[in-house]
Amino acid sequence: DNPPSLLFDAIDEGPIRKFAGYLLWVHVAVSYAINSQALTSSIDRVWFHRISICGLKRKDRTRWALLTFLISSSSYLVANAIPFFKDLVALIGALTSVPLTLLLPAILYRRVAGVPAFILKSRHDLASYLLVVFSLVFLLCGLFGALDSIELDWSKHGPPFSCS
Numbered sequence: 102d103n104p105p106s107l108l109f110d111a112i113d114e115g116p117i118r119k120f121a122g123y124l125l126w127v128h129v130a131v132s133y134a135i136n137s138q139a140l141t142s143s144i145d146r147v148w149f150h151r152i153s154i155c156g157l158k159r160k161d162r163t164r165w166a167l168l169t170f171l172i173s174s175s176s177y178l179v180a181n182a183i184p185f186f187k188d189l190v191a192l193i194g195a196l197t198s199v200p201l202t203l204l205l206p207a208i209l210y211r212r213v214a215g216v217p218a219f220i221l222k223s224r225h226d227l228a229s230y231l232l233v234v235f236s237l238v239f240l241l242c243g244l245f246g247a248l249d250s251i252e253l254d255w256s257k258h259g260p261p262f263s264c265s
Contacts, residue, residue: 182261184254195243204236
C-alpha cells in the first residue's frame with residue numbers, strides 16, 4: 102500500500118536486486134563519466150597529454166578513456182571512503198577555504214613584492230609573512246579536524262567499504 106521512500110527498496114532481496122544494483126552502479130558511473138568531461142579535458146590539456154608511456158601521447162582516444170577511468174575510479178574511492186557528506190564538505194573546505202582566501206593572496210602579494218614566501222626580509226613584509234604562517238597553521242588545524250571527524254565516523258559506522 103505504501104510505496105518505499107527509495108524505489109530500489111521495492112525490489113525483493115536476491116539475485117534480481119543484486120543485478121539491479123549493478124545496473125544502477127553502471128548507470129551512475131556512466132553518468133559521472135559523461136558529466137566529468139570538462140574536468141577530463143582540462144587535466145588532459147594541462148598535464149596528461151605529455152605522458153608518453155605506451156605511446157599515450159599519440160593515442161588520443163586511449164589517453165582520454167584512461168583519464169576518464171582514473172577520474173571516475175578516484176571519485177568512487179573518495180565517495181566510498183568518506184562516510185558522510187558533511188565529512189566530505191569539511192575536508193574540501195579545510196583544503197580549499199584557507200588556501201584560497203588567506204594563503205594565496207599573501208603568497209601572490211609576496212611574489213609581486215619580490216619577497217620569498219617563507220623569508221622575512223623587513224618589517225614591511227611582516228603582515229604578509231604572518232598571514233602565510235597563520236594560514237598554514239589554520240590549514241593544518243582544519244585538515245586535522247576534518248580527518249578526525251572522518252575517523253570518528255569510521256569508528257561509529259565501520260571502516261570504508263564495510264557497508265555496515
